[in-house]
Amino acid sequence: MHVIYGGTFDPVHHGHLRLALELSDRFGGARINLVPCHIPPHRGDTGATAEQRLALLKLAVAGEPQLHVDDRELVRAGASYTADTLRQLRQELGADVPLVMVVGTDAFAGFDRWRDWQQIPDLAHIVVVRRPGPGLDPAGEPARLLAHRQASGLRALHEQPAGLVLELDPPLLDISATGIRERIADGRSPRYLVPDPVWDEIRRQGLYRACPGGNF
Secondary structure (H helix, E strand, C coil): CEEEEEECCCCCCHHHHHHHHHHHHHCCCCCEEEEECCCCCCCCCCCCCHHHHHHHHHHHHCCCCCEEECCHHHHCCCCCCHHHHHHHHHHHHCCCCCEEEEEEHHHHCCHHHCCCHHHHHHHCEEEEECCCCCCCCCCCHHHHHHHHHECCCHHHHHCCCCCCEEEECCCCCCCCHHHHHHHHHCCCCCECCECHHHHHHHHHHCCCCCCCCCCC
């Protein structure tokens, strides 16, 4: 099984990392591949450059064998689209390896606005991590997709390469990358919200002193 967990990671924080390890445990110790996006198509500019976000992410996962950084979206030119990443992975993995993409409920709520979203379930399973908020619109396409393709459990994802949607409710740390950027811009410390090596590098480079809006 190949599991990807994408995001801007702007900056990476303990909420991202703890969720990734929880997912690894749920998937029987599977390695979680963290995929930072290059140019996020559904939000404004990031607070740090792609290269800076990648460097911080590598610092954060150093020494943790269950977490791996996959920089393929930074290597590609232009905006980062999940369907393109999944097509590339499917070519590399072959037709039979289960491929899983992880997404939060907040992002999945807008799934039908993603490029080539109808093709994504044919390329990978989707694991929807429940996050605080209003949840899915029962009349919307994402809720219908979940109802139509809902997996019976984690084992089902191992039994076929793609096509299922599974909701998970793992323990979450209520940490926001937006809040971290705002805290730094205000001159307040984000220590213990981000790994110490990440905070050291943010300070060394003077990142996030002027903080744009956006989601993690």
